[in-house]
Amino acid sequence: MVSDKKIFESDVLVIGSGVSGLTFALKTAIKFADAKIIIVTKDKLSESNTNYAQGGIATVFNETLDSFEQHIEDTLIAGDGLCDEKVVRMVVEDAPKRLQELIDWGTKFDRNDKGEYDLGREGGHSQNRILHHTDLTGAEIERALIAKVKTQPNIEFLEHHYAIDLITEHQANKKQTKRNSKISCFGAYVLDEKKSIVKTFVSKFTMLASGGSGQVYETTTNPRVATGDGLGMAYRAKAEISEVEFIQFHPTALYNPGEYPAFLISEAVRGFGAKLRDYKGEKFMHNYDEREELASRDIVARAIDNELKKSGAPHVYLDCTHLDMEKFKDHFPNITEKCASLGIDVEKDFIPVVPASHYICGGVNVNKNAKTSIKKLYACGEVTRTGLHGGNRLASNSLLEGLVYAHRAYLNVCKKFEKTKMPKHIPEWNDSGVIKNMEKILITHDTNEVKTIMSNYVGIVRSNERLKRAEKRLHVLYEDNKRLYDHSELSSDLCELRNLITTAYLITQFSKKRNENCGGFYNIDLV
Template identity: 85%
Template sequence: MVSNEKIITSDFLVIGSGVSGLTFALKIATKHKESKVIIVTKDSQSESNTKYAQGGIATVFDKNVDSFEQHVQDTLVAGDGLCDEDVVRMVVEDAPNRLQELIEWGTKFDKNENGYYDLGREGGHSQNRILHHTDITGAEIARALLAQVNALPNIDFLTHHYAIDLITEHQVKKKKTKRNSKISCYGAYVLDEKKEQVKTIVSKFTLLASGGNGQVYETTTNPTVATGDGIGIAYRAKAEISEMEFIQFHPTALYNPGEYPAFLISEAVRGFGAKLRDFKGNLFMHNYDEREELASRDIVARAIDNELKKSGKPHVYLDCTNLDMDKFAAHFPNITEKCASLNIDVSKDFIPVVPASHYICGGVNVNKKAKTSIKKLYACGEVTRTGLHGGNRLASNSLLEGLVYAHNAFTTISKKYKKAKLPKNAPAWNDSGVIKNMEKILITHDRNEVKTIMTNYVGIVRSNERLKRAEKRLRVLYEDNKRLYDHSELSVDLCELRNLITTAYLITQFSKKRTKNCGGFYSLDCIQ
């Protein structure tokens, strides 16, 4: 591994290539054609959580039957009292503008036979307001955004580049920094995986849009790239982090042992009319919530978890057999095809499902302008805690959040761009004294152990004793990883493990501090 011989400079550095990062890059590069924008992403251009989003984007589109107030209230109810209502209103009311932009950029949403947008409904929503592209909405949005981004000459897209750490005063001025102190971001150290070279990218502004950390659990709908990298590097840079205890488990991932990540059976399937049944085929959601299958995700996930614990069985069922199969196949072609590949005929057979880690509602604190507590560092998307989701995200609000906050970051930074200057004295990466790590088994073993700890002790249902055990084991893993990181040649696997341990620790610590059950957090030792 060698460090770079020169420092790479840019006006804007974007870390992540999901809906948030691509939207910001597109807007800023279009407005400031003389600027240089660098997007770094750890895999291919399209590999992100956005690509795997099935459901769609929630927005008040038909004001004859829907209203901003209804969408606001649905979001507040799902968030279980922890949402920032001002933020909720801002996002909901800005939604139509952001959706119109997506359409203008070439995103195609499904329409019905009358030529109007086919609005779906998901758990927690009081109206049909989900715009979608069959059951691959995220992939369609990513396609449209990438086509626009790749057409701009002032954007450099660096694939297979992994952000190791942010550059702050700690490196530039050689002084220790404290959380909540006045810190500035000067860019990031980035590992070029193919060249095995660490690059120093210095930038006037940095946008963190790196997604979530679903890979911290054994069963997750998240792609393998979702290892909490953004939260990890922001935490080490002393950014403010909050509400990490609120993990949303999607109630219905396809039960298919050996498949990884788990295939998601969209919440829109229940919105379409599918019913949950226990292992004996009995309906059970009426025992947990009057909304039954359309209750919010935390309620449905805990209900399934309870049914599994009572029965000792590995899964429950999702029953689609009484639905209009022609419409179902048209709306959910990929789900239908996936089930058929496993010899499940959704018109006749129940779909085996289990809850899976899906989304983290907390993360890096940002204000309405997408500003973090670190100067010149902005963030948007799942890596953040904005106040929109509170204790539990309302279905199909996440892509919307990414769009709105990417726009807010764009408008805020645009006003500051002309006066901004590139930072000086950013040191190149120093990897002297390291040795080549030949034992990858150490990394693999520790990664699996993190997943086991979090699944068993910090999952859908927690307790004080489970959290103590998790904390004890994670501390050992942290010390082992630190020794390995300090003395071994860098690799993506090693850096990912570092961030998985960090986010696992943060989830555990924030869980220990919460004394009341709400949203996606539930402990046997807490009050309701």
């Protein structure tokens, strides 16, 4: 049971409970049995982007049919010249070991009739190399990791604990620090949502594994928790950030107005052989790329966006009717069931789909050991920019990236663990002078406006004029939010709005600076 005290000390503080945070916490807890590891998560332990990942994890598991070089090449092609080839090679070559660990920890991947792993294929991949658990791979990984982590007595879970800000010299000593200066992280200030108090978490090492930013757009496949919190905290702490202009829009979210977040029709469905058709029922992907439906996500998403703009239609279709239905329903039971619940019989009917915000390819800069530019602060997963994805993430490389970087962070922490001391004299959160009666409608209105601005002006296709308009309107929202934040009692909604505005601002600013179209970034004025 959580006590009412406001200062908590731990050897390791993990912010986030997806594949990256849980893997790092688990490995560290096993290695240092006397250490204390605290995991804080803003919702339930299982509520993360990992839990919603359908497709699977890419890895070279059958070297007679595949090779590291082919996986590396596919990743580099998808990244459109912006990947760090050394990072790509490191992740791809380390993949089999990290996947085997997941399996050893209880993750169950699908096998075929021969008892071999049933390897799927997705857009941008030249070979079948995707390990999956039906169409709920992320949920299966999350299940296995949570079960394993709960066996470790030195790990403490704190659900409904919202990380507000990282603690650095600025908070500890009230000194203004500059970006790129020598900054250290001493933990984080965290809002206990149930008790409405801000707690001070002091730690030797902090892992930022807070996930993505999809909620900055109106239509997204991301869960409600993906509000750019890690980017916001890192930016305010003056960490180095890059390439956040590269937003990956998943081409095929189920068109179902009013459903939020959007239900994802996995990339693996197109890998299985499904075809895209326009509003009239005609195929169109051959007009955009020779790989047709198996082109990378940026190409498919822009193709659909163009078809929608030409026709004025609200959606296009995904045609599965020609496929082996017995195998299809076995591979994609969740998708089949979801469609059926809406009166769509995948055996006879086309599935209406639209692109949706899915993944941010840039983020907090980390090196090969998951170290940020801030001392004692590590970061893993979608919140980071590692160099693996470049301008466009190759399908099913994200869970893999989280596993590899969590492992490398763990190895690096092991080297420093014994000689790193607990920070001292960290001040408690100061909430004096706040008002208690803030109107929630103000937060709701501004949150919706951020989503509208980003969807209309900083979406799949951008322009210089759209970016200027977004910048102006976001500045007004920033000023309004700052007044609210400085004088109101904190709530998770208010803090999320703060981070949404920050993330939207960063995406817009980096988009303005990008002077060429590549990967997931497309500005019509640069054509």
